[in-house]
Amino acid sequence: MKTAKSKTTKTINEADQEKLTELFVDGLKDIYWAEKHLAKALPKMAKAATSEELKAAFEAHTTETEEHAARLEEIFGLIGEKAQAKKCAAMEGLLEESDEITKSTDKGTMVRDCGLIMAAQKVEHYEIASYGTLRNIARTLGHEDVAAILQTTLDEEGETDHKLTDLAESYVNEEAGQE
Known part of the structure; x- marks a missing residue:
């Protein structure tokens, strides 16, 4: 039985590698576009929030999101590309x-x-899907260093999603239902 790791080490032909790259x-x-724009949106979300815990979560994630953009800039450099954003419709x-x-x-x-x-978790789930897929492609292309960086960000996005769930389940949803 093949493991996931052995699947990612298959040799792909040059034309396919070019398309995948x-x-x-x-x-x-x-x-990258998504992270840059999220970093601008999170302070607005913090300002709109009612609870101090949610404000603090958005503020902390703003700093983390800026770090994610910086990591992407590092990744662009590692693969020999210019850090450039492309509008993310999602x-x-x-x-x-x-x-x-x-x-x-x-x-x-x-x-x-x-x-x-709810809105923030939709964003987190989009980011989780994006970073997970990009990590897997990086592995397929043999960019283990890039995959490790993407995994770090993926882990942080998952942690943020869990923190938001904890806030919702600990009191926000219940109090919202009583208003």
Whole structure:
């Protein structure tokens, strides 16, 4: 039985490697745009949040998101590419949805916090999917150093998602249901 590791060490032909590399670079550009724009959106989400814990979570994730963008810049350098962003329609839509939640909920309510957590978790799940896929492609292309960096970010995105779930389950959702 083959292990996942042995699958990633298969030799792919040059033409296929070129196509996969192009897809990989395109994916990096996409998530780079996403991280840059998320870093601008998170302070707005923090300002809109009601609970101090959610504000603090958004503020902490702003710093982490800036680190994620810096890691992507490092990755571009490691693969010999210029750090360049490509508009990410998915993140643009998710951030628009977050803005809409803020506009459609009352200030100072846990219903707003519940909505902001929902919007933030959608963002986290998009990032988790992106970083996981990019990590796997990096391994296929033989970029184990890049895969390790992507794994670090993937782990942090998962931790953020869990923190948001903990906030929702510890009191936000219940209080939102009582408003």
